[in-house]
Amino acid sequence: MELAGQTWVGQSVPRVEDAALLTGRGRFIDDLATRPGTLEAAILRSPHGHAEIRAIDVEKARAARGVVAVLTGRDVQALTSSMVVGVKAPLECWPIATDRVRYVGEPVAIVVATNRYLAEDAMDLIEVEYGALPAVIDPLAALEADAPVIHPSLGRNLASDRSFRYGEPEAAFAAAPHRVEIAVRYPRNSCTPIECYGVVAEYDPGEDSYDVLANFQGPFSIHAVISRALKVPGNRLRLRTPPDSGGSFGVKQGVFPYIVLMAVAARVAGAPVKWIEDRLENLAGAVSATNRATRLAAAVERDGRITALDWDQVEDCGAHLRAPEPATLYRMHGNMTGAYAVRNVLIRNRVVLTNKTPTGLNRGFGGPQVYFALERLVQRIALELGLDPLDVIRANLVPTAAFPYKTATGAILDSGDYLGSMEAALLEGGHAELLRRRDAARAEGRLYGIGYTAVVEPSVSNMGYITAVLQPAERKKAGPKNGAQATATVAVDPVGSVTVHVASVPQGQGHRTVLGQVVADVLGLRPSDIRVATDMDTVKDAWSIASGNYASRFAPAVAGAAHLAATRLRDRIARVAAGQLNVRPEDIVFRGGRIGSASNPENAVPFTRVAAATHWAPGTLPEGLEHAIRETVFWTPPELAAPTEADEVNSSLCHGFIFDYCGVEVDRVTGEVRIDRYVTMHDCGRILHPGMVAGQVTGGFAHALGAALYEEYSYGADGSFQSGTFADYLVPTVMEVPEPILLHRETRSPVTPLGAKGVGEGNCMSTPVCIANAVADAMGLADVTLPLVPAVLASHLHPAETAPKGRPAATAPALSGARQLFGEGTAEVAAPAQTVWDMLLDPQTLQTVIPGAHGVEKVSDTHFKADVTLGVGPVKGRYRAEIHLADLVPPRSVTLSGETSGALGFGSGRGFITLTETEGRTILGYRYEAAIGGKVASVGGRLLDGAARFVIGQFFASLARHAGGQAGESRPGVFARVRRLFGGAP
Amino acid sequence: MKPPPFDYLRADTLDEALDALAAAGPDARVLAGGQSLLPMLNMRLVRPTILVDVMRIGALRTVEARGGALEVGAAVRQVELERRADLDQTQPLLAAALRWVGHAQTRNRGTVCGSIAHADPSAELPLALVALGGEIRLRSRRKRRVVAAETFFAGSMATERRDDEMIESVTFPLRKPGTGYAFREIGRRHGDFAIVACAALVDATSARLAIGGVADRPVARALPLPGPDLDEALDGFAWSLEARDDIHATARYRRDLVRRLGRQVIEEAARCRG
Amino acid sequence: MPRLGADRRHEVRFTLNGRPVEGEAEPRMLLTDFLRHVLGRTGTHVGCEHGVCGACTVQIDGAPARACLTLAVQVEGAEIRTVEGLAPAPDRLSVLQESFRAHHGLQCGFCTPGILMSLDELLSRRPDASEDDIRHQLSGHLCRCTGYAPIMKAALDAARRLRGEGETAADA
């Protein structure tokens, strides 16, 4: 291996992380040994989107095998305080529900037992009585005056409303020849790392302190939130992270409410408690990205130049405003003009609460939401003005000579060559050929389109940007917040080998490898000589609130801090060496594992020997040098100042540039979108490790492709959650993800130590809207909604259908509607109408005809209670049912309404029944509507319709049979016959 | 996501399995490949008191072509059928459908009969069985019976099988000379359950189209050969399936696909006659 | 015909990476939990416990399968191979593992063990596997970090090398 003069940074060296990960020796949280006696927890979660908790009975669970403790919200509240909320509003934020549940998946009780199997057994024994409340899912509906209020203390669902004004936007709009406006929605999705959350917590009553291991990813500002919630000073909350983490993409920031819960559970149980989130919990309850409704208008000159933007953003943060929200809305605040030089800007930002899972960090963090609006608008400007979209982009990009460029809203775009990068991308990515492909495809009548996006990718967040949500006066009162402290420690041990520690908590990005490269370069060593540790221990390691793995801060900030620390240590060691070699420190070079004189290469000693000197012979150090053992650097860029009086915010330190374009084809029959070619050009400053940069781009691209085409957390209007499994929440596989063409330019950042910028999130910002633009172009659509579901696209392609006679007109596409079921049918009964009528009102008969009824109790003439076992195939559950009869017109019609609830979910429905007698026989007509929620709806939605039809069919079948239809010999045979009777089968 | 408790019986003979089913009634479940049962157990959607593992019963491990049909025993995994060298020739529809069943990793465990017993309305093998007019051989301690595929499926995950019965084998009619076969499926992602799956058989005089993923079970219907009457017949078929909305597709989309893909597969099957 | 009672633990024996192993499990214990927490082989990961993500994929009698959809008691007497059994020696990687490292076919490494077990089987059963074959085999795995492109490169390169057609070239 060539050593002398080699620089490691910039090379795709093999990762030091890989050998262990490839051989099954990774150390993820669930792989680590726990103390003997560690218990395991399971969390009972709300099946309702919105309901009051009337009662919780945990007695049976407490008595169950292996159970050590059962905690409800009250038990947790007794030992904690509300987690801090980032806006000034009368809102509390608890990690577990007490009298009200506000989203499906919200914790309701915790069972601690000797193992997870037993904990789940006991969980099944907890009885919770809920009173369902109307839910609100849509962020705009949540703002309406009559919307159900989710937090009574707030009195409405609007948690924050701020307006901003930069430049002279009104004048610009008045003067512009065109105003182009769009209204868009960005959906809910989540990056769903393959490893779920994990926490192991322990409480020491002697010191009143908590010791927690969690696969948390930072920001460590959250440490303060947790310790305050646990009512201990920060030094009584020791938070550690495992050496490996199975991906995060922001999501593992959201483990912190569970840290609070498990810490309390450990305290109550008197033993360490471990909780590993499972995928059903993760999909329903872990943080997701925000969905957002945006209205955006532009004042536009004839040549496509945008002179002003008017933003109206309504951000949906879900049921609770969890720290650091509403950061998703403010992360981009300095960048609301994207890659464009627009001087006049109006912004109205509203934050609303809805009955969805609370939001938090997710790859792209605010970028996807902003760029979906901005870049859709740019395409619409081109269309409305009859311009080439590329010309509109060119007319608006920040000119190369303008860097560093201060945006209207306060960001300082540190460096770049946007136009140059864009033109290079067009050339190198084969744009001319793509146009030819499009023309050829269109000539054949195929639906082919091209989309473009230009995006600024901010990285290294200013810890102060979130305070832009406060009024300047409130900010002043709270004290300034700003900066982005990065820390790194470089140390030598007594044999002169080098160790690096950073508080970066990687989740798979290869930080250890890159730091080895960076420090090896400084010290003239090989990366394999450097040992890097990235796991965190808040009691022992150097850290600050900005520590952690988010906002793409590793390469620009953390690697830079390590570089600085290594350089400082090198300078100290150089002084020691200068003494030993009898040269001046300036003459010392570190090269090839040796330290020597630059002018006389013969005069050199091994690095290890000099580096160890402080340990063995501190007395020999030169005057004034205390040691050369360890350097810890805290680095924060001066550019990241607090928001100004005028609400200008330099929300991020550095800004990469991305220019993407793609060609897509939409299948005329199926509405499926095929990506023909995707080109993505990145300028992320200096590239430290090309292989890892490529991996960040292809990985981000896959996330973005999922957001564009497949992924959505869908909720029913009643708040039910419908994407509860990985068969419903569709993460793209290798079959769906094409390989993008990667291009690079390098404009170094002048504000980071190594000239690097972040690269991890860019495609999540650029790609969803790029694909949307291409699909809109292919199909000539003005409005497109993500994800681009084939069924919706196809509805634009296929002519409207005509329903055959006697059928209700087809309902409008309702992909995200409630899990509502409708149906109708008739049955013929060999009995007069009066007989059938009497049966309907008789508990005895109901008992026999209600499928699976165990005991029907008559509360009044029109009110019955029953215990029923309902099932579809093997999925059987016991439910409590309440049945009411109304609108009785004997013996002709009646409305039957019912509610059921049980472990597998709940349902409510109404059936309208009519009886028509002809020649001693009665035609029983029925129409029903039903809504189903809870577990079955979350995980088995696909099968529910059929199941409900089956069960309701069963009811009328047995009614018919009971009333004199042929008695069947055994169940299945009868069902099949009855089905034919009901006209179910052809 | 851990299963509730249950007893486990590793049956060595068919009689042991049938005795256990007879004794436990509705609370017993046959365990075959586990690729549908285990997810439901992990989610605690099902709570059997006993699982009867039938995979070591030698008598159920056979695949036999006889009497113009391929009989597949209950312990035969999907992969074994998929890797049968001559399946493309002997039953091209089954060969095509099999490739759409989940992923290699699930086909390595999942059984053919298990998929039939499970009766997911979107599953490919029930669809192929209905399309081809196959049969299900049921057996209980007391009795054996054979049920035609078209009457076996009663609804979403509901079948004619009684609690004390197990599927001993299923039979797929083999390719008939002069008949063409075609299969197509649309799902959101590769390996997902079908939004719409179409299987067609066409001979000199008639076409038969079976649709999965739309009604609450696979449904087959005789249709005219490609020609002027086909569209109207397809439209009627599409409406009769009572398609529903879910988060992946609308009812209308499903009907549209029945009309359009239905025609395409019938045409393709007509071309493949030979 | 052993009938194993629900609430008791029963002896389970099988061969793991060529060596006999045994441990106790209730009938309901998943093979993932048995491997990880009874036998201490934590290389097999858990990502969904409903068969979709593929992180738990192991080879059961030579065939890649979901350990999360398998009961420990079902594999009595079987041959199980896990990621811990892939490397020829503790300090050496297999050709497949080597190509994953060379092409950055992994980031967090959480999905990787399952993917390796699927590819290992495909490449030994079908040394001539095409790109399409590899895609189909991988379709049963979710990776959230890499975007799959580096995984495909690693797999194709490993296939080439296993056929004796040239060395791993990192994409430097």
Ligand SMILES: Cc1cc2nc3c(=O)[nH]c(=O)nc-3n(C[C@@H](O)[C@H](O)[C@H](O)COP(=O)(O)OP(=O)(O)OC[C@H]3O[C@@H](n4cnc5c(N)ncnc54)[C@H](O)[C@@H]3O)c2cc1C
């Ligand atoms: C990720 C994933 C994707 C999948 N994708 C698809 C897909 O696209 N298409 C598809 O069709 N399937 C799919 N499946 C399900 C398929 O893999 C199953 O193999 C199949 O449905 C059931 O077969 P099994 O042998 O595993 O049955 P099991 O899971 O063992 O049993 C299923 C049910 O049938 C009963 N049963 C099984 N065998 C018998 C018998 N001989 N007699 C009586 N009852 C019996 C069981 O009691 C149980 O109720 C998927 C599964 C997974 C995990």
Ligand code: FES
């Ligand atoms: S954990 Fe087994 S497939 Fe996901």
Ligand code: FES
């Ligand atoms: S490497 Fe992280 S999920 Fe694949």
